[in-house]
Amino acid sequence: MPAIANPSLLILLHHHHHHHLRPRRFATALLPQTLLSLLSSSIRAPALRAHSTSSSAQTQPLSTDNARTGRSGSISSPPVQPDIAQKIDINPPKGTRDFPPEDMRLRNWLFNNFKELYCFEDxxxxxxxxxxxxxxxxxxxxxxxGKSVPLPLKWFAVGQCWRYERMTRGRRREHYQWNMDIIGVPDVTAEAELISSIVTFFKRIGITASDVGFKVSSRKVLQEVLRGYSVPDHLFGRVCVIIDKMEKIPIDDIKKELRSAELSEEVIEELLQVLSVKSLEKLEEKLGTVGEALVDLKQLFSLAEKYGYADWIQFDASVVRGxxxxxxxxxxxxxxxxxxxAICGGGRYDHxxxxxxxxxxxxxxxxxxxxVIVELLKEKGLLPELSPQVENIVCSLDQDLRGTAAAVASILRQKGQSVDLVLENKPLKWVFxxxxxxxxxxxxLVGSAEWQKGMVGVKILTSGEQYEVKVDELE
Amino acid sequence: MPAIANPSLLILLHHHHHHHLRPRRFATALLPQTLLSLLSSSIRAPALRAHSTSSSAQTQPLSTDNARTGRSGSISSPPVQPDIAQKIDINPPKGTRDFPPEDMRLRNWLFNNFKELYCFEDxxxxxxxxxxxxxxxxxxxxxxxGKSVPLPLKWFAVGQCWRYERMTRGRRREHYQWNMDIIGVPDVTAEAELISSIVTFFKRIGITASDVGFKVSSRKVLQEVLRGYSVPDHLFGRVCVIIDKMEKIPIDDIKKELRSAELSEEVIEELLQVLSVKSLEKLEEKLGTVGEALVDLKQLFSLAEKYGYADWIQFDASVVRGxxxxxxxxxxxxxxxxxxxAICGGGRYDHxxxxxxxxxxxxxxxxxxxxVIVELLKEKGLLPELSPQVENIVCSLDQDLRGTAAAVASILRQKGQSVDLVLENKPLKWVFxxxxxxxxxxxxLVGSAEWQKGMVGVKILTSGEQYEVKVDELE
Structure with a gap:
């Protein structure tokens, strides 16, 4: 399947000359993704529930330009008393946005995360x-x-990505990323196929199941636990992002963050217990057999068996991805x-x-x-030796024959051969x-005596064999 | 030869926290190139010859931070009278730079040209x-x-490049650029080899000498004219950049710019005459036979003959490149x-x-x-039709056999075959x-009756031929 075309510049926000930050036409497609993909630190801010634009403007100085603006159509209208039975248009002025606290937290969080982006104004x-x-x-x-491409799509891409991060082993500010996506398949067969691709790749470069494994879970595990305790669905994404930090920050901080996400101690304890589960049997004990989480996971492990990569994967409820x-x-x-x-990561993103x-x-x-994969290959002594390989080196024995040597190179190239043409007058020793x-x-070797007969000298460098041949007969 | 690794981020200048602009360690390698490669508009500024840092600071407000700074070692010394026979350390404070007018013009010009760069502060x-x-x-x-790679190098690279430009046909803000360079060969055989590569590429994609040509000249032509009139060598690059604008701005403006580069009317007339020359014979009449310009060009045209691309190239003295x-x-x-x-461009850059x-x-x-090449291919009706091509489509006839179909796909892939595995339950009509x-x-097709015999159904889609085969015997 063809690689997708990826322009490297993402337009995040249009910085309006009135200093209103507002999305442009493309931004609808681009911004939310960036928001979502980085939704990790915003949740630390205390959740102000006040929904008025003015409280937003007060607590969030960045929004002052915008948040206090009345709707343009009502600018000259007299102030409206809330107890008067009159319909108030609750929309912000056309083309502008208000930033109530939850949006403002998101916006602040996004702007803070610009730290990790190479972002600027063009x-x-x-x-x-x-x-x-x-x-x-x-x-x-x-x-x-849109609908011009029949589903499913199975596309891959290899593109450069940039993050301004602290550099560590296997983490640089610029890297190439191989992506593979299946769009339009609701079944877990798609995930199985994706993992199969990675396993095939690993095998091809000499990595085995004893070098690398995949931790697999489903976000539905957490979802079912939360639903079991009637935790509202909108908290789900937030909880996942907290959980993803489990190996990076102390468990007490995790608990604190979960509490600030309004989870009760009971739910938090149950969550942490479920997250420690490392087998589908245990998970079944916890969740029962009917939930989608278990059905999906069982199907995935069964497919892995058929594909032949069951020894590569293991259930681990702690995996939620960031x-x-x-x-x-x-x-x-x-x-x-x-x-x-982590060497690679992925999952289902249906929404x-x-x-x-x-x-x-x-x-x-x-x-x-x-x-990271290059680090691993080094670690395992599996980095291949890739030496240059050229089929022919063409050289004239005489400065006057350099053009002729070029003609010989040209003939060989037209036959699809690779040629290194010696462009300078160099002794044969140098050429060898x-x-x-x-x-x-x-x-x-293009020498004048041979050339007068329309011939060139050939030396097979591996065997030392030497002969003369007509130029047209060179293959 | 291997493609070179090209990090996409160029470090231009280190913006010091004291607001002194100073080059960092890498900048020595990077800045000058950027300066040089964009050296097109600076020359319009009148040439202030004053060399004092203070005049620089006065005429160029951007440099005030820096230009007046005394040398750090002498800060506490008493003011020095110029008529006192005492050595004045004329170096700027360690790690800082002065910007005398000619440097400041360059810096202003560079900063102005940042307009065309996607540049920002990280x-x-x-x-x-x-x-x-x-x-x-x-x-x-x-x-x-350095010396770890023996010369000559013959390297190519295909990389993304970005310019913030007005978009026109064949000119976008992001494009891929194929580069090919020969490092270490002083002879014109190298240029001949480069042009040969491009011609080979053109031929391969169906472009002929009647579609595309190369205008070839040598900057030494201009150099010899200027030297003939004793114009100082340091004006050479500047004159080239003016000349390159010949087709873009009116000839009177070109003349004005040449005058401001301190060229006499006589030299300007001679230059313009030489630039209109379109044959080597005429050039020889102008320059005589001894100069390097003519020797190089003659050798290049003679090599082109041998390579077999003489009909692709023509001498045109007006080509100087930007x-x-x-x-x-x-x-x-x-x-x-x-x-x-222009479809492509290049030349020798020995310094x-x-x-x-x-x-x-x-x-x-x-x-x-x-x-531009894609525009040309469209223009000529030469854009290839590149349809997707997959060797196998594998499908189970029964939901229970989806894992088995995955196993079959796996076997085929291990044999190096490409497989589109149907991941959903779809009617056969859809699959076809x-x-x-x-x-x-x-x-x-993976059906249960065949599978019980360890076999699968195969239908050759081009011929309609159908048969059953053991899975192990699938090739």
Missing amino acids: RGNRRVALRPELTPSLARLVIQK LAYYTGIVFEGFDREGKLR LLSTFGGDNIPACGFGFGDA KRAARINAQRLI | RGNRRVALRPELTPSLARLVIQK LAYYTGIVFEGFDREGKLR LLSTFGGDNIPACGFGFGDA KRAARINAQRLI
Whole structure:
């Protein structure tokens, strides 16, 4: 399947000349993704529930430009008393947005996360950023293509991504990311197929199931626990993002954050217990057999058996992944020695396209960076030796024959052969040295005596065999 | 030869917290190139010859932070009278730079040209820009590799480049650029080889010498004219950049600019006459036979004959190319119908590496964008039809056999075959439709009756031929 075209510049926000931050036409497709994909630190801010624009403006100085603005149509109207039975148009002025506290928290959080983005304002006053990942571009493309591409789509892409991060082993500010996504398949067969692709890739480069594993879970596990305790659905994404930090921050901080997300002690204890589950049998004890979480997971493990990669995957309820948009199966590749950070990760994101304003299309995918895998290959001594390889080195024995050597090179190239043409007058010793260094298979020597007969000298460099041949007969 | 690794972020300047603009360690390798490569508009500023830092600071407000600073070691010394016979340390304070007028003009010009760059300050206060072209990265890499890579290097790269420009046909803000460079060959054989590569590429995609030509000249032509009139060498690059604008701005403006570069009317007339020359014979009449310009050009045309692309190239003295770093042969691919802007361009840049602080290594190269060539292919009706191609589409006839179908897909993939596995329960009609759309060569059907015998159904989609085969025998 073809790679998708990924322009690297994401337009985040249009910075209006009146300093109102408002989304542009494209921004509807782009911003929400960025919001969602980074939804990790906003939840630390205390949840102000006040919904008035003025409280937003007071608590959030950044929004003053905008938040106090009345609706343009009613600017000259007399002040309206809330107890008067008159309909108030509750919309903000056309083309502007209010930032009630929950939106403002999101906006502050987003702006704070610009730290990790390479973002700036271009000469047309658009706020743009170098893409930190490829999924937003994919989502935009899929929505743009709309119904002209029959589903399912099975697309991959390899593109550069940028994040301004502290650099550690296998984490750089610029990396290439291999993405593979299946758009339009609601069944867990799609996730199974994605993991199969990664396993196939690993096998091809010499990595085995004893080097690498996949931790697999489903976000529906958490969802079912939360629903069991009647925790409202809108808290779900937020809880997932907190849980994802389990291995990075102390458990007490996790609990504190969960409490601030209005979870009771009972729910928090149950959640943490479920998260420690490492087998489907235990999970079944916890959740019963009927929920989608268990059905999906069982099907995935059964498919893995058929595909032949069952030994690569293991259930681990603690895996939730950091991106807020995942809705079902989530997985994460890890090195079994535990020396490196996650090698790859992915999952199902069934609501992402509709969040962006597209149709409600099921989807799943993964991202796989080039940096950690190279570290792993080094670690395992599996880095291949890739020496240069050239079929021919062509050289004239005489300065006057350099053009002729060029003609010979041209003939060989037209036959599809690779040629390193010696462009300078160099002694044969130098030519042999270079031939060895580029692993040339044969040396073609253009000398005047041979050339007068329409012939060239050939030396097979591996065997040392030497002969003369008509130029037309060179294959 | 391997493609070079090109980080897309160029560090331009370190924006020091004291607001002194000073180069960082990498900047020595990067800044000059950017300066050079964009050296097109600075020359319009009147040439202030005053060399004092204070006049610089007065005429150029941007430099006030820096230009007046005394040397740190002498801060507490008493003021020094110029008539006292005492040595004055004329260096700026360690780690800072003065901006005398000629440097300041360059700096202003550079900052003005940031308009065309996607440039911004990163979170570490580095001024960075998305690379507008690949040569700076190449130069950096070559200098960094130093003597560990034996010359000559023959490298190519295909990388994304960004320019914030008015968008026109074949000119977008993001494009991929194919670059090819030969580092370490002083002879014109290198340029001949580069042009040969482009011609080979054109032929491969169906473009002929009647579609596209190369205008070829040498900057040494201008140099010899200027030297003939004793015009100082330092004006050379500046004159080239003015001349490059010949087709873009009125001839009177060109003359005005040349006058402001201190060229006499006589020299200007002679220059313009030489630039109108379109044959080597005429050029020989003008310059005589001894100069390097003519020797180089004659050799290039003679090599082109041998390579077999003489009908693609023509001498045209008006070609000088816009980048200031070229020193010898310059060339430019154009469509013969004159509908499009230059298709590609390149030339010799023998001084670039030493300007960057590297050894004095001869080099030449070209850049070739992906946008104009696609326009040309459309224009000529030569855009290929590239339909998806998949060897197998694998489908189970029964939901229970989906895992088995996955196993079959797995086996085929291990044999190196491409497989589109149907991941949903779909009617056969749908499967055939999809098979047609992806141009699948055969359909593998996994049904329970056949599977019990360890067999699958195969339908060759081109011929309609149908048979059953053991899974292990599927090739």
